[in-house]
Amino acid sequence: MTALLEGRTALVTGGTLGIGAGIAERLRAHGARVAVTGVTEEECAQARETGAIAHVLDVRDADACRRVVADVVAELGGLSILASNAGVYPQARIDAMTDADIDAIFDINVKGTIHAVQAAIPALEASGRGRIVVTSSITGNITGFPAWSHYGATKAAQMGFVRSAAIELARRSVTVNAVLPGNIVTPGLRELGQEYMDRMARSVPAGFLGEPADIGEAVAFLAFDGARYITGQGIVVDGGQILPETPEALEDL
Template sequence: MSALLEGRTAIVTGGTLGIGRGIAEVLRAHGAKVAVTGLTEEECTPMREAGFLTSALDVRDAARTREVFQELIAELGGLSVLASNAGVYPQAEIATMSGEDIDFIFDINVKGTVHAVQAALPALEESGKGRIVLTSSITGNLTGFPKWSHYGATKAAQLGFMRSAAIELAPKKITVNAVLPGNILTPGLKDMGETYLERMARSVPLGFLGEPEDIGEAVAYLASDGARYVTGQSIIVDGGQVLPESPEALEDLR
């Protein structure tokens, strides 16, 4: 693959599974030296065996996030890219959603994003061309789905954070952008079964579901010199999923 990110160093939070792993593998393939965090040592082991620097981390813990980032940045020899990807997507109906349900998802998806950015800031500024890329979603920003109202709220909150952070960090030569995945073939999605996957693919104009590497390529662009003048923006990576007005718009395409 190209040397798009040759000489860059990156941390990918939530980088041991699914989209996060796809991001980590693509960044490395483009020449970056990459460290990943996962929730447990068990999650980290396969990535460590694959040659990545790894550390277990719960991004809800701000102090631990700073500590882990300091360790990984020292091993990497600096930091120029943060891919803040750690997140969860539990389902809950509004009528029965508990305070604990709301706190859990906001603490990881929103506060965890802020904790990661805070921990990365000194090294990103020192690099002189820092890049922050958040993994948000089409859900909450462009679409909705039953039982994911709290999830959608966290994904919209990430973009609200991104826009103001992009302004605040611009004088430090740090850009802040986001990718908005649609339906991506992660292990969790595959577990839904072939019938579900086929139905979801029919809702995508391109006719197939994306792979984690598709998200990784968007992150790689935003982390590259080619995106040096792009900040406060989001890239939708969904095969056109958000475009049709209704399922009928795709009927003649099949």
Template structure:
């Protein structure tokens, strides 16, 4: 099967699709033949996405009504919706001692409630499609690993997987699959800002020996959105170059 044939004739919406992993997802879905709309937080982000050839819409996923309106706009433009890649999320750092209620509310409202809002808004169209696909961007953090100052972030990523599993059961007989991708260390503008030395150090903890690209996550999403994944639901695909595998750093010595 050619790359363009995989998702030919399908329409997709990628929340948080103007930057980083979301842009990689959008790019891969388009390369596999889908018509793709993305959302971003600002007019500037959306303008850049439009320059790259995407339909782009300003959206804060905390706003339920705005999610519903964006889906309606995408359907009006494309004639339907087959794939929702719920990717919008934030990853601020905060120690447990310093974490405020505002910090907790922000990350849960965007990462968890925002995911549910996006799914609720898209669901009628995904059911009508007859081949609806929901793919949530979760993380290895919170599901397999932990990291200092990311306890609240890890909690939201684990919460997303809890949602995925139960939603998959609820929607299975409505023709909609619900899955997730769990990225490891992926090179994004935010990570690149940490400097090359930091990137090189991170790569040493990955058995593959290098950090992933946003398109690596997008390729997994494209598979989960395809007919080839019609019998896959309630699952999380880890895309991390083997990062979660070593029991200790010494396991990587000499490979």
């Protein structure tokens, strides 16, 4: 594997499972020293068995974010990459959605992203080549799906944050970008059932669903020195899912 990120240090929030684990694995494969966070001690213990540095973190807690970042900076000797990936995607139809449902998803997906970034800024700036990569989604930014209107709203909000944060941090040697995954094979996706996964795969021009490593490679690209002039952008990683105008556009494939 290339030494694309040799000498770099990274923190991946929500990095013990699914897409986050794929991001952490690819950053390590490209030479970075990586720490991850998970929601439970059990998740973190499993990550430590693979040699990872892992901390329990609830990104809704701004003080906890600052403490974990400080610990990671001490453990890794600095921080030059933040992959803000922690998030949830519960389903709720609009007419059944409660304020508690709305508050819960916004607190994690939006406030949690902001908290992680706020905590990491001093160390990222001190590195002289800070990189922030937020895991957003095609849902809410480009597409929609029933029962995920509140989820889509949080993902669109993340992109609004990315664009303005990129301006604020541009002259502090910190870039801010996002990856926008399509359907990626994770434990959460598998819980939706094989029928759903098969249907989603048929909607992708590439003909298959992505893996967490596919998102990790996009994050690695945005994190390396050659991407220094890219900021405030979102890279769609979806096998072409958003491209067809109609399902009929795929029939000849």
